[in-house]
Amino acid sequence: MTNSADQGGRDQAIAKIDCYFRNSFNDDLASLIAVRSESQDPAFAGELRRYLDMITSLVDQFGFVTSIEATADASPILLANRIENPEFGTVLIYGHGDVCAPDTRSWREGLDPYVLTVEGDRLYGRGTADNKAQHLINLQALFAILQQKGSLGFNVKLVIETSEEIGSPGLRKFFKANADRLSADVLIASDGPRLRSGVPTVFMGSRAALNFELRVNLRERAYHSGNFGGLLADPAIILSHAISSITDARGQIRISEWRPTSLTDDFRTSIASLPLLVDGPSIDYDWGEEDLTPIERAFGWNSFAVLSIHSGNPASPQNAIAGSAVATCQLRYVVGTDPAEILPALRRHLDDNGYKAVQLVGRREDAVAATRFAPDHPWVEFVVASISATSGMRPDILPNLAGSLPNDAFTEILNLPTIWIPHSYAGCCQHAPNEHVLSPLVHDALRNMTGLFWDIGERGGKIQ
Structure with missing residues (x-):
């Protein structure tokens, strides 16, 4: 990736990031973890702004021009840029500073979600994996190069949002209004897991997700199950049967519009040699689409899930027939699924199968697009070659992540x-x-990103 004359500088930059990892990374991460930046609870809105103020202070040291603005849902967003030369290419970097509510009582004894705890190779804390450590790594890789040679050799624009954990509701509108300010040649960002902890992963898109509620409201209150059992329809039973009609007993989707058209032979070949996620739970091989491999189910197909279901009082069941039942459900979907047809197709399915009593309530205004693009794109090939040169191993290459990200905001x-x-x-x-x-x-990620940003700078930020 780098000619012999410049290899020494690249090696020295990576040596600087090695030193940073040993001496400062944990302290920097601890300061970010200490900010209770929960986007799901409006009470912590001030912490979202405080987090962005901390990132602002960090990038200000390296010549970034910054502004903190509000999106349509009032969540603050940080924009920063370092424009070294209008002739250079521009890399857009993204991260999110908000975290999920931690359910503090469920954490293991001795752990505090907002205090970084080091136990062996593990760094515990809310936001370590998602997403504070990930964008801290990318920023520090940039800084290592700036410390080594005083410039990057390309332009950088940075976006840190604070509402990703609630679906990034204002991000797309903000991007549409600020498209000129965010113009770039490529997005390079970090979120989600590697397929294998010891092998880098590169992916180019993501499944999308649409959450919705199914409700059965038959009466205002519950009635005695002895006096009225057999006389009053049970909303939980109706809801359970409605849900079970969506898939068969092994979770295979029965709604034709929810079955994607994009699992082509070429796509199957491109993911056939990928490993399943390791270090996670044991896979249920008899679950999901029977004619697909587990890899195809995860990265090339749609999955339906019931996230929660409620009727009566689960904490203290009464001998009564509930008046209502509700389930929160989700469809994770890939390219080849029309997002505008997801809920209308479900409504038709429920009506056609006799479940007109089941109400369907969307959880967001618009369904977003799933994204992916070809692994032979020049930027993909360049990134893979750079990481291979630094790490000594070829990354696992995914056309799209199985999880969901606001990737459509960047592609669309x-x-x-x-x-x-x-x-x-x-x-x-x-x-x-x-x-x-x-x-x-x-440590591996810090080295890979430093090498990558160095290599991009050697090309003036222009790969094609």
Whole structure:
């Protein structure tokens, strides 16, 4: 990736990031973890702004021009840029500073979600994996190069939002209004897990997710199950049967519009040799689409899930027939699924199968697009070659992540190729108690990103 004359500088920059990892990374991460930046609770709105103020102070030291603004949902967003030369290419970097509510009582004894705790190779704290450590790694890689040679050799624009954990509701509108300010040649960002903790992963898109509620409201209150059993319809039974009609007993989707058209032979070939996520739970091989491999189910197909279901009082069941029942459900979907047809198709399915009593309530205004692009794109090939040169191993290459990210905002609004390089692993407990990252993975990621940004600078930020 780098000619022999410049290899010494690249090696020295990586040596600087090695030193940073040993001496300062944990302290910097601890200060970010200490900010209770929960986007799900309006009471912590001030903490969202405080987090962005901390990132502002960090990038100000390296010549970035910054502004903190509000999106349509009033969540603050940080924009920063370092424009070295209008003739250079521009890399857009993204991260999110908000975290999920931690459910503090469920964390293991001795762990505090907002205090970084180091136990062996594990760094515990809310936001370590998702997403504070990940964008801290990318920023520090930039800083190592600036400390080494005083310039990057390309332009950088930075976006740190604070509402990703609630679906980034104002991000797309903000991008549409500020598309010129965010113009770039490529997005390089980090979120999600590697497929294997010891092997880098590169992915270029993501499944999208649409949450919705199914409700059955039959009466205002519950009635005695002895006096009225057999006389009053049970909303929980109606709801359970409605849900079971959506898939068969092994979770295979029965709604034709929810079955994607994009699992082509070429796509199957491109993911056939990928490993399943390791370090996570054991896979149920008899679940999901029977004719697909587990890899195809995760990255090339749609999945339906019931996130929660409620009727009566689960904490103290009464001998009564409830008046209502509700389930929160989700469809994770890939390219080849029309997002505008997801809920209308479900409504038709419910009506056709006799479930007109089931109300369907969307949880967001618009369904977003799933995204992916080809692994032979020049930016993908360049990133893979750079990481291979630094790490000594070829990354796992995914056309799209199985999880969901606001990637469509970059591909559909800003028209960018998108390269995601995750710095976590499947067992990180993202969104769950005891969230953590692995120190060896962090060190590896710091080195890979420093090498990558160095290589981009050697090309003036222009790959094509």
